Amino acid sequence: MTHLFKFLTLPHPSGEVANIFIHGYSAGHDMEDRYALRKCIPSSLHNCVNIFAFWPSGHWAQFDGLSGGGVLVLTRLSTIAGAAAAVVDRACHFNTSRNRATTMGKTLLLQLEDYLFKHHPYVSKVNLVGHSLGGRVVVSALLDLVKKPAEENLKINDVLLMAAAVELSGEDALAIKNIISGELCNAWSGEDDVLRFNLGETSIGRQKVENCKDVPMPKFGHTDYWPRLEQVLRASGFNGYISGLPASNQPQPNIKSLDPVVSDHLLYDLLDLTSDRIRDQVAKHLRSSSWTTLETHHSLYLLTKETQLLGGHCLVNLARGRGLKYVQILLTLAEHYDLLNELHYCARVFEMEALLVSKCFRSSFGETHVLASPQSIIEQMSTMSEKGYFEQVDTLAASLTVTSYFSKTKVPAPKYRQPAPPLVSKGLTLASTSLLPSLTNLISTDRIKAAVTNLKTAVKPGYSALIPVVAVLFYARLDLNNEGLL
Known part of the structure; x- marks a missing residue:
């Protein structure tokens, strides 16, 4: 499995600040999902350079040939055995992706700086936004930077963790705050039941963290953060965000059943x-x-x-x-x-x-x-x-x-x-x-x-x-x- 990020600059790049968005598990896995993520970035961030950092996070529904074949064989013998094998296999798959997120984080800043040098050499400051295991990627990158301070000129301003599937102590949070120039924000929700499956860890996406800017997102589920990103940016006071109308005054789109031909x-x-x-x-x-x-x-x-x-x-x-x-x-x-x-x-x-x-x-x-x-x-x-x-x-x-x-x-x-x-x-x-x-x-x-x-x-x-x-x-x-x- 590759440890290379695929960076994508969204249309209308502007300014000397770049916002780096990093997805989590079962996201950004195919072209359709990547287009869906791109649409979540609000126009209020068009005064910045907005970049998605796609990484091989895997998808819960994608079985490789070996695991898929094993589950199929057991299912033919017993439906219960097949279901149990599928659950165990998916748990192992998530754990593999979780470990990969940590490894990817240690290469994020180096790859990002190389990409910015080639495509956006005028960018001098970045904000990092990570969701779910993407938050784990960000935390891994910053903790690695704490241990091995870089000599690069890349300056990290705000860090926004959304429903982050990672543990973070108050001591480590303080160490991260000392190496960034902006806020370390933890957007969390106690109603995020998906993070309960992050076995063996107490995810910060469900609770406050000492030395972080606490950003409670009541009634947010795990998958609400991307489609409601502007609400999270407003609540966190994210750097570079230009607030528009209050959410209550914004017109609600009239969503109709679109013709699958015309909507393609x-x-x-x-x-x-x-x-x-x-x-x-x-x-x-x-x-x-x-x-x-x-x-x-x-x-x-x-x-x-x-x-x-x-x-x-x-x-x-x-x-x-x-x-x-x-x-x-x-x-x-x-x-x-x-x-x-x-x-x-x-x-x-x-x-x-x-x-x-x-x-x-x-x-x-x-x-x-x-x-x-x-x-x-x-x-x-x-x-x-x-x-x-x-x-x-x-x-x-x-x-x-x-x-x-x-x-x-x-x-x-x-x-x-x-x-x-x-x-x-x-x-x-x-x-x-x-x-x-x-x-x-x-x-x-x-x-x-x-x-x-x-x-x-x-x-x-x-x-x-x-x-x-x-x-x-x-x-x-x-x-x-x-x-x-x-």
């Missing part, structure tokens, strides 16, 4: 804003699948819906009348191509698409293909003509069908355009590549393994159309270069 912003809005030429390419590949009902005339709504229907299990989707959201589609493809571990380094959807699309080209045409490298695919696409790229996608689509095993697919030579500015702006390049030294060894050079993967793709309902659609959408996303859709 990463897909629907992208298709809405892109060119007719690119939409035509999407429609062409969708119509190549017998699982779609797209006619010659295609609307924005139908393009989105038919793409969603190809994600996951087509028969299940058709039976229930709806498919998967786009981020869920990318997750199923990542699982199909055995890329789940690499998703930790993807904090934005275009990074996930780059990983997938390069893997598909590499699997079909080998490592020498111009689009086979996740490190260089964006650079290649920025110089390749639109027509040339779509020809490459057409060839990829042909290689993913069953008939391709009875004929040799000829890969066209890439067509390049005159030198032009990169498709994505400076600072929106594939940030994960600098943290992916292992990606060059992702794919085995054994072509038999690649052929088996492609055969599974060919017989998977809808996948031979879905994968080229994702490749086209990837191009559309980079070409549009809309910060909200990246």
Whole structure:
């Protein structure tokens, strides 16, 4: 398991102060959850640089092959035995994540300083916000700093611990206060029953702590802190927070049941804003699948819906009348191509698409293909003509069908355009590549393994159309270069 953080700077960075947000257990584990966390950061913090520090915290519902298989075998023998084994396995899984949080904390400040130096060199002060095991990461980082004072110029101002799943003595809290310039705040709730499962420790997220600024959050459950973050910031007097209207005077949103097609912003809005030429390419590949009902005339709504229907299990989707959201589609493809571990380094959807699309080209045409490298695919696409790229996608689509095993697919030579500015702006390049030294060894050079993967793709309902659609959408996303859709 990697001990690298994946840092993500949220839109509208401003000022010389950075707020660093660190999630806990069962959070930030996939792209959909990362987008949900991003939406929790209130606009009242737009006067700062807001950065999420994603770490491999694990998820209670994700079993590895060994533990999942063992639980399944016991369940077949006895439901009670299977349930008991699952509980024990999840307890061990949480304990592993808890230990990892402590280890990650000892590397947090060093990795953070390196990230700030490369991407935000003007930042001179940071505030740390940790929730649940993210609070444990923060405490571990600060206690390590107490023991080994750093010589860096990074100044730590406020520290906000929310429902922290960690023990902290008054003596250690005082030591931390002595090395920071702001407040050490402990936002806690006695009604947080989830922290009772932090066995062997008395979590500070349920009680006051001596030498901390006490921030009681009455009636808060463990999962209330992120969606009600602005309330916590107001109660703690968090540095950099610009308070707006009192909570009681703020208008309550009128939440309606949203259409799953229109509300899939990463897909629907992208298709809405892109060119007719690119939409035509999407429609062409969708119509190549017998699982779609797209006619010659295609609307924005139908393009989105038919793409969603190809994600996951087509028969299940058709039976229930709806498919998967786009981020869920990318997750199923990542699982199909055995890329789940690499998703930790993807904090934005275009990074996930780059990983997938390069893997598909590499699997079909080998490592020498111009689009086979996740490190260089964006650079290649920025110089390749639109027509040339779509020809490459057409060839990829042909290689993913069953008939391709009875004929040799000829890969066209890439067509390049005159030198032009990169498709994505400076600072929106594939940030994960600098943290992916292992990606060059992702794919085995054994072509038999690649052929088996492609055969599974060919017989998977809808996948031979879905994968080229994702490749086209990837191009559309980079070409549009809309910060909200990246």
